[in-house]
Amino acid sequence: MRVGVLALQGDFAEHMQMLLQLRVDAVEVKLPSDLTGLDALIMPGGESTTFAKLAERFALMPPLRDFIKSGKPTWGTCAGLIFMATDVGRDQPTLGVMDIKVKRNAFGRQVDSFISPVRIAGLADPYEAIFIRAPLIESVGPDVEVMATLPDGAIVAARQGNMLVTSFHPELTRDNRVHSLFLKF
Amino acid sequence: MPFSRYLGIIVHQDKREINKMENKVMETNGKAELTTSRNGRGHESGTEALKRGLAQMLKGGVIMDVVTPEQAKIAEDAGACSVMALERVPADIRKNGGVARMSDPGMIEGIIGITTVPVMAKCRIGHYVEARVLEALGVDYIDESEVLTPADEENHVDKRGFKVPFVCGARNLGEALRRINEGAAMIRSKGEAGTGDVVEAVRHARAILGDIRRVQNMNRAELFTYAKEIGAPYALVEETANLGRLPVVLFAAGGIATPADAALMMEIGVDGVFVGSGIFKSGDPARRAKAIVEATTHFRDYKIIAEVSKNLGEPMVGINISSLPADQKMAGRGW
Numbered sequence: 001m002r003v004g005v006l007a008l009q010g011d012f013a014e015h016m017q018m019l020l021q022l023r024v025d026a027v028e029v030k031l032p033s034d035l036t037g038l039d040a041l042i043m044p045g046g047e048s049t050t051f052a053k054l055a056e057r058f059a060l061m062p063p064l065r066d067f068i069k070s071g072k073p074t075w076g077t078c079a080g081l082i083f084m085a086t087d088v089g090r091d092q093p094t095l096g097v098m099d100i101k102v103k104r105n106a107f108g109r110q111v112d113s114f115i116s117p118v119r120i121a122g123l124a125d126p127y128e129a130i131f132i133r134a135p136l137i138e139s140v141g142p143d144v145e146v147m148a149t150l151p152d153g154a155i156v157a158a159r160q161g162n163m164l165v166t167s168f169h170p171e172l173t174r175d176n177r178v179h180s181l182f183l184k185f
Numbered sequence: 186m187p188f189s190r191y192l193g194i195i196v197h198q199d200k201r202e203i204n205k206m207e208n209k210v211m212e213t214n215g216k217a218e219l220t221t222s223r224n225g226r227g228h229e230s231g232t233e234a235l236k237r238g239l240a241q242m243l244k245g246g247v248i249m250d251v252v253t254p255e256q257a258k259i260a261e262d263a264g265a266c267s268v269m270a271l272e273r274v275p276a277d278i279r280k281n282g283g284v285a286r287m288s289d290p291g292m293i294e295g296i297i298g299i300t301t302v303p304v305m306a307k308c309r310i311g312h313y314v315e316a317r318v319l320e321a322l323g324v325d326y327i328d329e330s331e332v333l334t335p336a337d338e339e340n341h342v343d344k345r346g347f348k349v350p351f352v353c354g355a356r357n358l359g360e361a362l363r364r365i366n367e368g369a370a371m372i373r374s375k376g377e378a379g380t381g382d383v384v385e386a387v388r389h390a391r392a393i394l395g396d397i398r399r400v401q402n403m404n405r406a407e408l409f410t411y412a413k414e415i416g417a418p419y420a421l422v423e424e425t426a427n428l429g430r431l432p433v434v435l436f437a438a439g440g441i442a443t444p445a446d447a448a449l450m451m452e453i454g455v456d457g458v459f460v461g462s463g464i465f466k467s468g469d470p471a472r473r474a475k476a477i478v479e480a481t482t483h484f485r486d487y488k489i490i491a492e493v494s495k496n497l498g499e500p501m502v503g504i505n506i507s508s509l510p511a512d513q514k515m516a517g518r519g520w
Contacts, residue, residue: 008482009245009266030483045242046266047302053264053475054482079242090301104301110325111348113235114228131228132238133303133325172238 001183004029004038006064008054010046010079014171018179032063040073040185043080045132045169048104051083052093061095068097073162073185081165082135089138098163099141106136106154106167118168120148120157122181129156129168136167236350236370239303239325240434243267243371243457247447247478248436250274250461253292254299256470263474267303267326269459270296275332275379276462276501279513285333287315290322297323305352310519311337313346320349326371327351331518332378332461341519344368354438356389356516358396359415362425363520365433366418372431374455375516376439379462381503383440385516386450390437394454400426439516442467442501444480444494451484468498 003019005012007028016026019042029035041064043051055061068074068084076084076098083094087101107114110133117126127148137155140146147164148157157166162185170178246266251257257268272288273281287308297304303325308315310329315336319327329342331354344351345368354375355361361372374393376386396415400422403411412422424432437450438459447458458481464474476493483489511517 007245009264011241011244013244014241030486046244047242047246049261049301050246050264050266050478053262054479057475057479109297109323110235110239110303110350111320111323112230113239114230115232115235116228130234130238132235132242169238172234172241 001025001039002027002037003040003042003183004035006041006043006051006080008046008060009050010044011169011171012042012044012046015042015044015077015179018171018176022176022179022183024183029060031058032060035063035067038067038072040183041067041075042182043074043076043083044171045078045080048079048082048088048094049092051079055083056093061093065095065097068095068163071162073164073182075164075166075182077166077169077171078132078134081137081167084163084165086141098158098160098165099144100137100158100160100165101139102135103138104135105133107131107134109133116150118148118150118156120178120181121145121159122147123177127170127177128173128175129166129170130172131156131168134167137165231348233370237433239350240352240371243303243436244434245482246457247474247481248305248457248459249464249474250459251296251465254295256465257296257300257304259471260464260474261300261302263471264478265302265474266457267305268296268300269305269307269328269461270324271307274462274465275515276381276466277379278332279379279504285309287312287319287333290318293319293322293324307333308342309333310335311340311342313342316342316344316347316349316351320347324349328373329353329369331375331515335518341367344370352436354516354519355393357392357415358400358422358425359417360520361393361431361435362415362417362421365421365431369433371434371436373436373438373459375519376437376441377506377509377514377516378439379504379515380440380506380509381442381463381466381501382506383442383446383449384506386437386439386441387453389439389516390435390450390453390455393431393435397425397430401429440506441477442503444473444476444490444497447477448480448484448490451481457481463501466501468500473497473500 019026249260305326307330350370352371353364353369374389412419437455442463
């Protein structure tokens with residue numbers, strides 16, 4: 001299995017290291033040709049505006065959309081979540097593939113970043129989730145399944161067919177359960 | 186992680202919150218305090234993982250010096266992953282002389298209000314009140330910076346006492362690990378800011394990365410001696426040797442002026458770059474900013490670097506460092 005990680009900017013190396021630990025080939029995706037031969041794709045944490053600028057400049061938007069629409073598993077963490085959403089509440093280019101309404105920096109600034117245990121559908125035990133200037137999902141479309149919420153009901157993980165999004169960062173932990181879950185999609 | 190441990194933290198911190206309310210705990214003189222605490226939602230915040238984690242989100246990106254909200258917008262539109270809000274870029278600090286201090290909080294707020302990317306701001310070395318003010322303003326990262334005039338010639342800020350993360354400059358591994366020991370969650374090369382001459386950034390990045398390669402080949406007896414020689418805590422030297430990298434993200438800074446400069450630093454092995462005077466002291470800032478972002482992402486793709494480097498207009502004029510008198514060098518500030 002070969003999994004691509006969008007490597008325009010952000011913590012893509014952390015995702016790749018997690019994949020390598022799970023004995024999966026990890027490949028950097030910076031240009032359209034890098035998508036050839038991939039079985040799945042991860043969009044890492046980082047800055048979503050930076051992703052959009054670079055993806056537009058290097059003609060990645062259409063091939064990324066085609067890749068995801070072909071049904072191959074795709075997962076966005078934090079900035080990756082924003083980059084996949086249909087509605088981010090402001091004028092910012094996104095792939096617009098996942099039917100979710102997102103609020104950016106929903107919890108405040110860096111001093112408000114936090115760690116909290118969450119229950120994720122498909123995982124038996126609570127998961128220690130790291131939220132850094134995190135977005136949250138304000139509402140989901142009819143085809144979207146909510147995978148995790150905070151105690152106050154805020155949606156922080158969701159699935160729509162082959163697509164997974166998390167507003168937290170499993171790649172920053174030593175716990176590979178979410179990566180394993182995604183690889184079974 | 187076991188749920189019980191999490192609950193334990195909450196109980197412990199509950200007590201701290203109560204103490205704080207009763208003003209029994211005063212965080213004076215930046216004295217080391219537990220910085221983790223509960224926020225309104227009852228979660229853990231201000232931890233090392235969160236402080237270092239934001240720097241991990243900046244990797245592969247360009248952090249740009251800006252002096253106005255308009256420049257912050259240009260930087261964000263060019264693809265900057267973060268901006269550094271300051272009153273004067275280092276080139277002007279050099280030119281104007283005098284004491285360089287923390288920027289006007291009003292200006293920093295203006296920049297925070299206009300951009301969605303993380304906002305950094307500088308405090309003087311050792312000036313923990315400037316640091317507290319920046320934390321209160323809600324900046325996302327504080328740069329305890331040699332570019333400003335040092336406020337304390339003996340002590341750096343005790344950065345462990347803050348919820349907001351810090352980035353600090355370093356010229357070699359010992360200096361980097363001393364800053365990390367004080368609580369820095371990100372390290373950058375010092376370089377020589379405001380010159381447009383990349384030579385010092387190269388020297389410092391090579392020194393840090395070269396020292397890391399050396400410690401990887403040392404046995405424990407040698408590490409003990411080496412830690413003493415470079416004036417760094419043994420535990421951090423050992424951790425660095427085991428990881429084969431610093432325990433925090435490493436960026437390049439100080440003198441980067443062109444897309445090729447940025448790509449050079451990435452190839453030497455840093456995680457990302459700061460560009461200070463290089464953008465807004467050049468002929469066409471918007472275009473140069475975009476080109477530097479693109480070259481940083483595609484740092485090994487020389488055709489792309491050639492393409493983005495075309496017709497960028499005048500680079501910043503620059504000062505050759507070998508012509509700079511020793512007392513005008515900033516990198517020697519801090520220790």
